Amino acid sequence: MGHWLHRNIIEPGKLPLLLALTSFVVTFVVTRVITRTIRAGKGPFRNVKAGGMHIHHVVPGVVLTVIGGFGAVASGRNGFGSVLCAILFGVGAGLVLDEFALILHLDDVYWTEEGRKSVEVVVVTAALVGLVLAGFVPFGVNDVSQEEFQDRGGVIVTVATSFLFSLVALSKGKARTAIFGVIVPVVALVGAIRLARPGSPWAKRFYRRRPRARARSSLRAYHHDRRWAGPRRALEDWIGGKPDPLPTRLPGPGPGPGGR
Structure with missing residues (x-):
């Protein structure tokens, strides 16, 4: 069964990548389910x-x-060892990137707005790995013909141009x-041609x-953020759970005589 799957569905050498991506996504989903039940005080976890x-x-x-x-x-790249290592790597990456915001901020921001990162x-990583698994090669090398690929100059120009667009x-x-x-x-070409966002370099x-x-x-x-910010936040909430609401700050007492 494994040989048939490898020979007829998956390109040679991509089985470990498929297993890593699958274990990565499954680990993230399971982790989020568990953390949400812990947050709600339900279940055995x-x-x-x-x-x-x-x-x-x-x-x-x-x-x-x-x-x-x-x-x-x-x-x-072959054998049971590569399969096992791919699964372990995917599980580990899923656990690590699920707390990417914690690493970035060096603070427990899991259920805050910053935790949305x-x-x-995770979504961007899964999408990128999925594209590679589907046959896309970074910097457009997959679009280079066999003759051009044998010519190092053509490959270098293709990679440099794609990198410049990004x-x-x-x-x-x-x-x-850019990613x-x-x-x-x-995609990078479209981003390079269109107007820059305000505040960008x-x-x-x-x-x-x-x-x-x-x-x-x-x-x-403004129009782009107004159109897409809501749906993006709704999708992130559906995937990862809603962040905790910000605490309401009560107005404090006014400054005393001579105080600030």
Whole structure:
């Protein structure tokens, strides 16, 4: 069954990648289900503590990622060892990126607005790996013909051009477009051609003396955020759970005589 699946559905050498992606997604989903039940006080699961210290699941995630990564390097691309290491790596990566916001902020922001970054990073990672699994190669090398591929100059020009498009899109404040553009160059091309977002390095450098371009950039960003911010937040809430509401700050007593 495994040989048939490998020979007829999956391209040679991509079975470990498929298993890593599957275990990554399943681990993230299971982890979010467990954390949401813990948050609601339901089910048999509880936070793991050792000596009164809360052990975040990023800790076993790092251990599994290291074991799976080094094991994959040592075992090669075929055999049971590569399959096992791919699964371990996917599980570890799922646990680590589920707490990406904690690593970024060095604070327990899991159920805060900042914690949404973890969900976004997981979704983007899964999408990128899925594109690679579907046959896309970074920087558009998959679009190069066999003759061009044998010519190193052609490959270098293709990679450099695709990288330049992604870099321009990134400088225009379009990080997601730049990231996906690494895999699908036409996405980076679109991001490089369109107006930069206000506040981006490109806008600060090239729109400083162009008030009309600044106005168009701000207006386009406003309409884009107004259209997509709500659906994106709803999707993130559905996947990862709603953040805790911000505490309401009660008005404090006024300053006393001579105080501030």
